[in-house]
Amino acid sequence: MSKAKKPEQAELDLIERFIHFLLFEKGLSENTRQAYQSDLIQFASYCANAPCDFYAVTQELVQAYLVYLTENGVKQRSAARKFSSIKKFYKYLIGEKLIERDPCQFVKPPKLSIYLPKTITEQDVNALLDAPSEEDTIELRDKAMLELLYATGLRVTELVGLTFQQVNVELGVVRVIGKGNKERLVPMGELAQDLITKYLAYSRPELNKQQSEVLFLSNRSVQMTRQTFWHRIKHYCLRVGISTEISPHTLRHAFATHLVNHGADLRVVQSLLGHSDLSTTQIYTHVAKLRLQQLHQAHHPRSG
Structure with missing residues (x-):
């Protein structure tokens, strides 16, 4: 051979x-x-x-x-x-004028079936966000992270990598460094503002034993890993009885899906998510349509 x-x-x-x-x-x-x-x-x-x-x-x-x-x-x-x-x-x-003819010009790309990202209901999101206590140092941190994640649609790597300087609580915006070092400004909403203010006042001083610039710190005063945050989410899902498999990315999908469900412009959602191509964002219109179909079948008296 x-x-x-x-x-x-x-x-x-x-x-x-x-x-x-x-x-x-x-x-x-x-x-x-x-x-x-x-x-x-x-x-x-x-x-x-x-x-x-x-x-x-x-x-x-x-x-x-x-x-x-x-x-x-x-x-x-x-x-x-x-x-x-x-x-x-x-x-x-x-x-670069190294070749004259494009061999890919007339080749059809592999046909993709539509991938619908996993998402969760607004009711389950609310239950998850309400699960951590504001009276506990670690749980207040988790609550602020979950609220910020759902309020902004950040990627989990963007969330755990946030520095103190990237978040302006007074203006209510987060300066995100996304894929390809592209920068975007994302509004966070009042609930996230309030929880981050409380976290900065009560939890972070206890966790920040090494004068770190990272916003959300682990109990060892270092940046949290994605895996650690995922385990924290699973912990709260078990607490409130959410059986759906949820990851940090699920909340990003929920953020986008719920915005579209409530009539947000797709270009705005694209900007908030940091998608370079609108076609990537358009998947959420399919998710929204699927949800509407499910609601119709479940509640319309003549849906069969």
Whole structure:
């Protein structure tokens, strides 16, 4: 059995050059950079074993690669991401005048089924937010975090990474550093303002034994991990009898879904969530429609 060929160093260098271009132009996060690099090296390996010159890739080869991914158990969403990486790469090569024809131009991307994010009812959200006590140091911190998460739709990594300077309680806004180091201002609402004010007055001084700049501190005076916060949420779900599987990201989805349910403009929701593409936000219109259908079936006298 012949040994699989590896991409030429010149091809790896070209991929690296493309990654640097994206870092400079787009400000990618480390996870996104690694995904692009992994996708393109994998495709370069496939080309080397086709065999096919990396510069002379054809539409047929790209289509064959997508079939190869499917046959090897790669999920549609991952295959679509890999195709997107390849497409952007060859668009870059055309821009750099290294090739003349885009092999991806007429290739249809893998068809994705609509992914509906898990969300929870407003009633369950209210029960969860009411679960922690304001009389306990740790629970007041948790209550402030949960309220801020639901009020702003922050990603959990954005929440646990917040510094003291990023939150202006008087103005009621949070300055968030999101994916790709993109900055956005998000309003927090009065309930979150009040709870953060109480947390800063009573809990944080007890937890801040090392003069940390992190806003929400663990009982060891360091930044909380995502896993720790997730366990805290599970703790409160058990306390109030919420059986739905809930994660910190569920509250982000609930934030967006409930805004859309109450008539918020999709562009506003996009801005609050920090989505670069409106199509990412549009998923919440599907969630809202599904919820309306469920309510109709449950309560309309002639729904069957």
